[in-house]
Amino acid sequence: MSVRRxxxxxxxxxxxxxxxxxxxxxxxxxxxxxHELLPRLRAALVEHFGALGVELLMADYSLTVLQPVTSLxxxxxxxxxxxxxxxxxxxxxxxxxxxxxxxxxxDLHLPVTVRGDRLGILTVRLPDADCTAQAVEELRELAExxxxxxxxxERDTDLYLQxxxxxxxxxxxxxxxxxxxxxxxxxxxxxxxxxLEPAYDIHGDNFDWSSTADNLTLTVTNGMGEGIExxxxxxxxVNALRNARRAGVGIADQAALADQAIYGRYRGAQYVSTLLIxxxxxxxxxxxxDAGSPQLWRYRDRSVERVQFxxxxxxxxxxxxxxxxxxxxxxxxxxxVFVSDGVYAAxxxxxxxxxxxxxxxxxxxxxxxxAAAVPGGILRExxxxxxxxxxxxxxxxxxxxxxxxGSATP
Numbered sequence: 145m146s147v148r149r150x151x152x153x154x155x156x157x158x159x160x161x162x163x164x165x166x167x168x169x170x171x172x173x174x175x176x177x178x179h180e181l182l183p184r185l186r187a188a189l190v191e192h193f194g195a196l197g198v199e200l201l202m203a204d205y206s207l208t209v210l211q212p213v214t215s216l217x218x219x220x221x222x223x224x225x226x227x228x229x230x231x232x233x234x235x236x237x238x239x240x241x242x243x244x245x246x247x248x249x250x251d252l253h254l255p256v257t258v259r260g261d262r263l264g265i266l267t268v269r270l271p272d273a274d275c276t277a278q279a280v281e282e283l284r285e286l287a288e289x290x291x292x293x294x295x296x297x298e299r300d301t302d303l304y305l306q307x308x309x310x311x312x313x314x315x316x317x318x319x320x321x322x323x324x325x326x327x328x329x330x331x332x333x334x335x336x337x338x339x340l341e342p343a344y345d346i347h348g349d350n351f352d353w354s355s356t357a358d359n360l361t362l363t364v365t366n367g368m369g370e371g372i373e374x375x376x377x378x379x380x381x382v383n384a385l386r387n388a389r390r391a392g393v394g395i396a397d398q399a400a401l402a403d404q405a406i407y408g409r410y411r412g413a414q415y416v417s418t419l420l421i422x423x424x425x426x427x428x429x430x431x432x433x434d435a436g437s438p439q440l441w442r443y444r445d446r447s448v449e450r451v452q453f454x455x456x457x458x459x460x461x462x463x464x465x466x467x468x469x470x471x472x473x474x475x476x477x478x479x480x481v482f483v484s485d486g487v488y489a490a491x492x493x494x495x496x497x498x499x500x501x502x503x504x505x506x507x508x509x510x511x512x513x514x515a516a517a518v519p520g521g522i523l524r525e526x527x528x529x530x531x532x533x534x535x536x537x538x539x540x541x542x543x544x545x546x547x548x549x550g551s552a553t554p
Contacts, residue, residue: 165192166282173289178297182213185290189268193279196249197269200290201230202307203262205321206343207520210234210265213307222310229253230265235517237262239284241275250275254287256294260330262516263291310344316375317346323382325353328516333425333548334360337516338541341523342534348374348416349484349537350382354389358425361389364438364482364541366417373414381406381416381459395420399433399459399467406460415460419482423474426548431469435459438539439488439499441507443479448504451480476547481507481518486536493531502529518542 169188176184182200189195201210201223209222210230225231233240233253240253252275254266266287270279294304313321320340328337338351348367353360363385367378384402393401399420406416417436424430432440434453442451451472457465474480488499496502502525510521519540526538 164278164282166285168192169286170289173286173293176293178299178301179303181290181293181297185286189283189286193268193283194271194274195268196247196271197267199267200256200264201267202264202304203234204308204310204343205313205317206310206341207327207339209310211307211310213304230267234262234265237514239280241280243272244269248272252280252283254284256287256291258288258291258295258326260328260335260516261291261326262328263294266290312344314345314371316372317344319372319375319379320346320350323350323352323379325351329353330515331355331425333546335515335544335546336362336541337514337519338539339519339523341527341538346537347371348378349486349539350378351482351539351541352382352386354386355425360423360425361395362421362423362482362541362543364419364484364539366437366484366486366537366539368414368416377406377410377414377416380409381418385418385420394469395422395431395433396467396469399435399456400465403435403457403459403461403465403467404463407463410460412461412463415458417458417485421472422469423472423545428474428476428478428545428547430472430474432472433467433469435467437485439483441481441483441503443481443507443511444475444477446508446511448507450499474545474547476545478545479507479511479515479518480543480545481522482539482541482543483522484537484539486534486538487522487526487540489536490526490530490534490538492529498526498529502526515542515544 169192172184172188186198189198200213204211208225211222212220214220223230225234229242230253237255241250244251249269249271252268256263256266268283298304340346340349347370350365352363365378365381367374384405385398388398388401419438420433422430432453435456436458440451453470456467490498506522506525510518513521519542522540
């Protein structure tokens with residue numbers, strides 16, 4: 145056991161020290177083999193916290209169910225994200241406890257989240273007397289640590305990726321999900337959430353982001369075609385953009401270099417619609433390159449409007465296309481919603497495009513949700529609006545811009 149200083153953080157002869165088992169469980173997690181994270185964590189929580197049961201649930205690709213991590217063939221029943229107690233903790237990103245019916249113990253559901261990316265839920269059953277405020281806080285820290293360990297472990301095992309699947313992914317979808325950075329992330333200056341549908345059969349839509357201490361770069365891509373060909377095209381585009389970005393060039397040159405790579409491979413027969421945005425993290429000022437069909441909508445001061453830019457050619461349509469970046473300013477409190485044509489062009493039974501009125505209503509309707517939950521909310525609204533099954537990918541990415549406290553806006 146170790147001791148932890150009282151939360152007051154004050155140093156005096158009257159400091160209160162409390163016993164904590166946190167370091168012992170942390171060591172068990174950090175030394176576990178990638179596929180043994182859950183068994184080692186379970187054993188450590190039983191020993192050091194008196195846990196009566198431990199279960200890990202992973203959010204599936206569509207973010208509709210939580211799937212228990214078990215051995216193949218994963219026969220345990222999934223739980224609904226929207227109606228289960230575990231789903232309540234997942235949605236709120238706060239611990240949620242419920243009394244177990246049979247023995248009076250408490251099932252504590254803890255978000256497993258890494259820098260804003262919501263992976264799943266850790267459920268720990270504790271005797272009621274042991275479910276103290278200190279225990280809850282320490283278990284919350286352990287759930288976060290577990291998330292970090294899962295992200296690292298996925299380099300060496302398929303266990304957690306397999307547990308995310310409510311059904312089999314198509315090969316194109318497999319390639320697309322492996323290409324994505326995450327589905328959400330957060331920093332003090334911003335929070336981002338994104339989702340693709342149909343999650344198990346996506347083709348060419350994609351999103352990407354990268355941040356430094358000073359800059360945030362976002363890209364939304366929509367590769368033409370279907371199936372594996374669309375996925376291969378988007379893979380080339382995203383990696384060409386990343387290669388240029390990591391070389392340290394601006395977004396106009398990123399677009400130009402990716403354009404050359406795609407044209408060099410497809411000679412104009414295939415191309416990729418792309419929206420790139422680069423923001424100064426301190427001030428919210430930035431630049432945009434609009435190279436095709438993805439749209440940007442802004443929620444500001446309770447009103448929704450589409451932000452339009454000068455349209456330029458999609459990447460790879462013509463040889464050596466020059467690209468020009470336009471100025472853009474994000475203000476604290478802004479919500480930016482990026483959508484692909486599979487969203488804004490979807491038609492109702494009456495033939496009205498989703499973007500004409502329904503998209504603005506959906507952005508308004510989800511205004512109280514955190515950024516990570518907005519894409520799912522809009523996509524559910526879209527599913528109810530559409531007259532028929534989707535024939536195109538639908539991508540929604542949401543960014544809430546908070547700004548950096550103390551920084552002046554130009």
